[in-house]
Every structure is written in C-alpha cells, then in structure tokens.
Amino acid sequence: xxxxxxxxxxxxxxxxxxxxxxxxxxxxxxxxxxxxxxxxxxxxxxxxxxxxxxxxxxxxxxxxxxxxxxxxxxxxxxxxxxxxxxxxxxxxxxxxxxxxxxxxxxxxxxxxxxxxxxxxxxxxxxxxxxxxxxxxxxxxxxxxxxxxxxxxxxxxxxxxxxxxxxxxxxxxxxxxxxxxxxxxxxxxxxxxxxxxxxxxxxxxxxxxxxxxxxxxxxxxxxxxxxxxxxxxxxxxxxxxxxxxxxxxxxxxxxxxxxxxxxxxxxxxxxxxxxxxxxxxxxxxxxxxxxxxxxxxxxxxxxxxxxxxxxxxxxxxxxxxxxxxxxxxxxxxxxxxxx
Amino acid sequence: xxxxxxxxxxxxxxxxxxxxxxxxxxxxxxxxxxxxxxxxxxxxxxxxxxxxxxxxxxxxxxxxxxxxxxxxxxxxxxxxxxxxxxxxxxxxxxxxxxxxxxxxxxxxxxxxxxxxxxxxxxxxxxxxxxxxxxxxxxxxxxxxxxxxxxxxxxxxxxxxxxxxxxxxxxxxxxxxxxxxxxxxxxxxxxxxxxxxxxxxxxxxxxxxxxxxxxxxxxxxxxxxxxxxxxxxxxxxxxxxxxxxxxxxxxx
Ligand SMILES: Nc1ncnc2c1ncn2[C@@H]1O[C@H](COP(=O)(O)OP(=O)(O)O)[C@@H](O)[C@H]1O
Ligand SMILES: [Mg+2]
Numbered sequence: 001x002x003x004x005x006x007x008x009x010x011x012x013x014x015x016x017x018x019x020x021x022x023x024x025x026x027x028x029x030x031x032x033x034x035x036x037x038x039x040x041x042x043x044x045x046x047x048x049x050x051x052x053x054x055x056x057x058x059x060x061x062x063x064x065x066x067x068x069x070x071x072x073x074x075x076x077x078x079x080x081x082x083x084x085x086x087x088x089x090x091x092x093x094x095x096x097x098x099x100x101x102x103x104x105x106x107x108x109x110x111x112x113x114x115x116x117x118x119x120x121x122x123x124x125x126x127x128x129x130x131x132x133x134x135x136x137x138x139x140x141x142x143x144x145x146x147x148x149x150x151x152x153x154x155x156x157x158x159x160x161x162x163x164x165x166x167x168x169x170x171x172x173x174x175x176x177x178x179x180x181x182x183x184x185x186x187x188x189x190x191x192x193x194x195x196x197x198x199x200x201x202x203x204x205x206x207x208x209x210x211x212x213x214x215x216x217x218x219x220x221x222x223x224x225x226x227x228x229x230x231x232x233x234x235x236x237x238x239x240x241x242x243x244x245x246x247x248x249x250x251x252x253x254x255x256x257x258x259x260x261x262x263x264x265x266x267x268x269x270x271x272x273x274x275x276x277x278x279x280x281x282x283x284x285x286x287x288x289x290x291x292x293x294x295x296x297x298x299x300x301x302x303x304x305x306x307x308x309x310x311x312x313x314x315x316x317x318x319x320x321x322x323x324x325x326x327x328x329x330x331x332x333x334x335x336x337x338x
Numbered sequence: 339x340x341x342x343x344x345x346x347x348x349x350x351x352x353x354x355x356x357x358x359x360x361x362x363x364x365x366x367x368x369x370x371x372x373x374x375x376x377x378x379x380x381x382x383x384x385x386x387x388x389x390x391x392x393x394x395x396x397x398x399x400x401x402x403x404x405x406x407x408x409x410x411x412x413x414x415x416x417x418x419x420x421x422x423x424x425x426x427x428x429x430x431x432x433x434x435x436x437x438x439x440x441x442x443x444x445x446x447x448x449x450x451x452x453x454x455x456x457x458x459x460x461x462x463x464x465x466x467x468x469x470x471x472x473x474x475x476x477x478x479x480x481x482x483x484x485x486x487x488x489x490x491x492x493x494x495x496x497x498x499x500x501x502x503x504x505x506x507x508x509x510x511x512x513x514x515x516x517x518x519x520x521x522x523x524x525x526x527x528x529x530x531x532x533x534x535x536x537x538x539x540x541x542x543x544x545x546x547x548x549x550x551x552x553x554x555x556x557x558x559x560x561x562x563x564x565x566x567x568x569x570x571x572x573x574x575x576x577x578x579x580x581x582x583x584x585x586x587x588x589x
Contacts, residue, residue: 056431057431058427058430058431078433081431081432081433082433084431086428086431088424088427088428088431090422090423090424090427091423091424092423092424092425092427092428093423093424093425093428094355094420094423094425095423096355096358096359097351097354097355101351101354102351105347105348105350105351106428106432108347109344109347109348109429109432109433109434110432110433111340111433150424153428
C-alpha cells in the first residue's frame with residue numbers, strides 16, 4: 001500500500017539573519033502492506049508529520065520517491081488523494097461551522113453527491129458515537145468528539161488507506177481508550193490499511209501490528225512490538241535491599257544471573273537501596289536468586305520484575321528514553337497544536 | 339464543469355459561514371451607506387473648486403474603487419484562522435482543483451463587493467448621481483476585477499505569512515501609497531506635477547480614472563481603456579499568485 005524510498009524533506013529556517021536548514025526527514029524507507037495497521041512512533045519533532053504530509057501529497061519530497069495506494073505521490077498526486085483518507089494533527093473543521101455541513105462539503109469535494117455524502121456522513125456519525133451532533137459547532141464539542149469528527153471527515157469517501165496523525169494527543173485517558181476502539185474498528189469493519197503516528201508508547205503497542213520507530217528524521221527500527229522488545233536483552237529485575245550495608249553484596253548475587261552487555265561490562269546498576277539488572281528469562285532465574293539471597297541473610301523490601309517496554313527499545317536503540325527525548329526536543333516554531 | 343462545481347462547494351461554505359454572522363452582514367451593508375453620507379458632505383465643497391458638474395457622478399466611482407480595494411485587502415485574515423483550524427489542509431488533501439479552493443473564496447468576496455456596489459450606486463442615483471447605465475455596469479465590472487485581484491493577493495499573502503501579526507503591517511505598508519496615489523477620492527490632476535508623474539506608475543490610479551471615465555460615459559477616453567487593461571492584468575497576476583500558494587506544498 002505504501003512504498004517509500006529515500007524520502008527527504010529539508011526546510012529552510014531563519015533565525016534573525018541567520019539562515020539554516022532543517023533536515024526534518026532524512027532518508028526514510030517505508031513499506032506497508034495492504035490491511036496492515038502500522039504505528040509510526042517517535043518523539044515530538046522526529047519528523048512524523050512531515051513524512052505523513054509527503055505521503056499524502058501535501059508536501060513535495062525534497063528527494064526520494066513514494067508510491068501510495070499504487071500511485072506516485074508527485075506524478076499522480078490526484079489519484080493518491082482520491083484513494084486515501086487523512087486525519088491531520090490539527091483538525092479539519094472550522095470552529096464556527098456546523099459539523100454536518102463540513103462533512104457533506106468535504107465529501108462533495110471528493111466528487112460525492114450531496115445526498116450520498118449526507119447518508120454516508122450520518123452513518124459514520126452513528127458508528128463513531130456522534131449521534132445528535134450533526135448540527136453542532138465543533139468549538140462546542142469535547143476534544144474527543146472533535147477528534148472523532150475529524151475521523152468522520154477522513155472516512156467520508158470510504159478510503160482503503162487511512163493516515164492518522166497523533167489521533168489521541170491532548171485527550172483524557174477515557175476519550176483515548178474510546179478512540180482506540182474506533183481506530184481498531186477501521187480495519188475490523190472496513191478492512192482499511194491504517195498508518196498512524198503517535199508519540200505514545202502504549203498507543204503504538206495497543207493498536208499496531210507493526211511499529212516503525214523514527215528519530216531525528218531517520219527510521220531506527222521497524223518490526224512487531226514483540227520482536228522489538230525481544231531485541232532488548234532480558235527483563236528488568238529491581239531489588240530493594242532492606243539493609244543499606246548489604247547492597248553491594250546483593251549486587252554481586254544479582255550479577256551472577258544478569259546479562260553482561262555487549263561490551264562485556266557489568267550491567268548491574270546500583271541506585272540507593274535499589275539494585276537493578278537485565279536478566280534473561282527472569283521468571284525462571286529469580287527463584288534461584290531469592291534462595292541465594294536468603295542463604296546470605298540479605299533481606300529485601302521488595303522485588304520487581306519488568307518485561308521490556310517500547311521505551312526500553314527506544315533506549316536501547318538511541319541511548320535515550322523516549323520521555324527524555326520528548327522533553328529535550330526543540331520547540332516546533334510552526335506547530336499548529338493548540 | 340468539475341472546476342465550477344468545486345468552486346461552488348467552497349463558495350457556498352464560505353457564504354454560509356458569513357451569513358451566519360449578523361455583524362458581517364450589517365457592517366458590509368453599512369459601509370457604502372457611511373461612505374456616501376459621511377464623505378459626501380465633506381467632498382461637496384471640493385467639487386466646486388474642481389469645476390465638476392455633478393458631485394456624485396464624480397465621487398461615487400472613487401468610493402466604489404476604495405470599497406472594492408479595502409474590503410478585499412482584509413479578505414486574507416479569515417483565511418489565516420481557517421488555516422489554523424486545519425480547514426485548508428483538509429481541503430488540499432481532497433482531489434479538488436487548487437484553483438477552485440481559491441476561486442470559491444473569491445466568489446464570496448466578489449458577491450459581497452457586488453452587493454455593496456449595488457447599494458452604493460443605488461444610493462448614488464437616489465441622491466442625484468447622473469451616470470449612464472452602461473457606464474455604471476462597466477465601472478462596477480472594473481471594480482469587481484480590482485477587488486478580486488486584491489482579495490486573491492490578500493489570500494496569497496495570508497497563506498504565505500500564516501500570521502495576522504506579520505500580515506497586518508504588510509497590508510498597511512501596501513495600502514498607504516495605493517490610497518494616496520490612486521486619486522481615489524480626489525483626482526491626481528489637482529496635485530503638483532511630480533506627484534502626477536509618480537502616480538502614473540500606480541496601476542490603481544489608472545483603474546480609478548477608468549471607473550470615473552465610464553461613469554461619465556466617456557468610453558472613448560484613454561482612461562477607460564487603460565483602466566480596463568490594468569484591471570484585467572492585475573486580476574490575472576493576483577489569481578496566478580493566489581493559486582500558486584494554494585498549490586504550494588508548504589502551505
Ligand atoms: N514548515 C516547516 N518549516 C520549518 N521547519 C519545520 C516545518 N515543519 C516541520 N519542521 C521541523 O521539522 C522537524 C520535524 O517536524 P515534524 O514532522 O512536525 O515532527 P513530528 O510530527 O514527529 O513531531 C521539527 O524539527 C520541526 O521543527
Ligand atoms: Mg507531528
């Protein structure tokens with residue numbers, strides 16, 4: 001459904017008199033098969049929106065090629081537009097318009113008749129729990145309702161490929177969970193291929209068959225969530241030692257079952273009363289460890305075993321946590337987010 | 339055909355949103371009335387100095403052009419808030435013609451201008467303007483072209499700057515010389531020689547003269563011809579610019 005090779009986008013920026021160049025997307029290759037739900041994960045400013053805007057013909061690639069739904073995004077942009085639905089990061093409806101009018105007009109711009117657009121729009125309002133909001137102004141809707149209205153706009157012409165840019169950003173947990181079921185429905189109900197961007201790990205995990213991770217404009221990994229997590233060696237075992245004097249002793253015991261990292265260095269980390277290390281198949285190794293500790297008279301306040309998360313994957317790949325990457329990301333001067 | 343249909347969809351949406359705002363309708367209708375009844379008395383004494391036969395026939399064309407330019411210059415501001423809502427991007431992702439996305443908006447601006455022009459001309463006749471109908475039709479047509487040009491340029495500027503704060507000073511800078519050198523309210527012929535020469539380089543001056551000439555029924559005059567030429571040229575350039583910004587991948 002999507003095949004991209006070497007996509008690049010550079011933006012000219014200006015700070016006072018100084019001119020600069022931002023390489024927002026830096027040689028991206030992508031392959032998405034029909035019927036797949038793919039999560040495009042990366043911190044803010046990684047280049048997700050820019051990649052999406054190239055794939056949806058809104059932005060001409062500086063370099064590289066892409067075919068979407070079988071058409072070239074530059075040479076056959078009109079056919080691409082006809083085949084895809086796009087739910088942008090910043091919404092799609094006028095604040096003061098009426099929801100139903102916006103949906104019908106949008107459908108008509110795709111060549112649908114007014115009657116078809118209305119029928120289809122009302123059907124989608126039903127499916128996305130927007131009954132009774134046909135005549136409402138988007139500015140009077142809740143964030144979740146507005147986001148679902150954006151999705152209605154993106155689906156009005158029944159596209160087989162749907163792009164969703166940060167569909168749940170800024171929503172409360174309940175509205176997010178609700179929207180997730182609707183996104184999962186896109187494939188279940190209409191067999192659509194879905195390409196969604198997110199900077200939420202849980203969202204990528206919950207919704208996608210496959211995850212593509214982007215950082216600084218480059219793809220750094222692409223695989224299923226399970227395979228990605230398997231790249232991280234082992235589960236995290238965290239011991240809280242009761243007696244501070246015995247922390248070093250506990251670390252030695254933990255080290256006996258811990259992974260050594262690729263440089264062969266000791267991978268046990270000591271942090272106050274806590275001792276942490278990655279352990280292969282922790283479920284099997286931990287009972288032995290506990291017996292070992294008891295024999296040495298080392299009491300524990302607590303023990304935790306954590307399965308690897310996508311954040312660990314990101315950390316392994318980039319050396320920083322996705323959450324840190326988030327807060328250190330440069331402010332986006334052109335951001336339309338409210 | 340498809341182009342007209344798409345333009346109409348955009349036009350209808352714009353008009354629907356504007357009509358829902360009573361302030362927009364009211365201000366739009368009040369403008370020509372205020373021009374005529376607040377400016378008129380001020381200009382009357384000037385008419386004698388200029389040796390004009392009918393004050394209204396002389397001043398209504400100027401007011402018309404001013405109405406056309408001013409309203410249109412500000413058309414782009416609405417576009418910026420639409421862009422912020424994501425509406426422009428949503429329209430650009432449909433297969434609709436980029437020109438239609440602009441054209442639908444221009445039609446709205448032109449309709450507004452046409453209604454205002456009809457009110458102004460109607461009131462003008464009522465207070466004693468003496469102009470041939472054919473001349474008035476041509477004059478209004480030229481005004482619509484100028485207004486369309488300004489609206490297209492304003493839309494293009496809006497999509498390029500994407501910020502009211504950047505756009506407002508730019509418009510002020512542009513409007514100043516246009517207003518002073520167009521002879522909109524007073525003909526440039528009463529100014530000193532150098533000012534007249536300078537105003538020769540101002541297309542809007544030719545258009546104002548053209549509209550004035552056609553209201554006087556003076557179709558053979560150079561003014562009407564050059565005014566028409568400039569109106570068409572400006573309209574074409576602005577339309578091209580406006581479409582280019584809607585087409586542009588970065589908008
Ligand atoms: N129109 C633009 N002009 C200049 N820089 C831009 C523009 N759009 C995006 N950028 C920059 O490109 C980078 C990637 O942005 P974006 O694709 O929006 O990231 P994401 O969607 O992953 O948060 C950021 O550094 C951003 O500041
Ligand atoms: Mg983004």
